[in-house]
Amino acid sequence: MGTEHSHKDSAGGADGASGAHGGGAATPTAPTLIGSVQRALRLVEAMYAEGGATAKRLARVTGIPLPTVYHLLRTLSHEGYVQREGGSFRLADDLPLAS
Numbered sequence: 001m002g003t004e005h006s007h008k009d010s011a012g013g014a015d016g017a018s019g020a021h022g023g024g025a026a027t028p029t030a031p032t033l034i035g036s037v038q039r040a041l042r043l044v045e046a047m048y049a050e051g052g053a054t055a056k057r058l059a060r061v062t063g064i065p066l067p068t069v070y071h072l073l074r075t076l077s078h079e080g081y082v083q084r085e086g087g088s089f090r091l092a093d094d095l096p097l098a099s
Contacts, residue, residue: 036072039062039064039068039072040072040075040076042062042064043058043062043064043069043072043073043076044076044081044091046058046061046062047082047089047090047091048091049061051090052085052088052089052090053088053089053090054087054088054089055069055070055073055089058073058089073089077089079096080092080094080095080096081095081096
């Protein structure tokens, strides 16, 4: 699960501006990324790949510290994305995604 996702901002910046000064080329800026969202998505990907796993296993395969895994799993569970079965966590059967 150690895949890195890299998304480039094709607009040249977070606000889509194209260089207001001097008419020159826009200087591309790095996108603002939210680390906790990235970690939560890594957990979702790991649960999808594993079909269900303990928090300790998820921490091992994602490289996310165990206390953080528990916090993220608690939040994902509260929001309806994760179900706990005994000591294992898995993606919910009916993910609460917008239709």
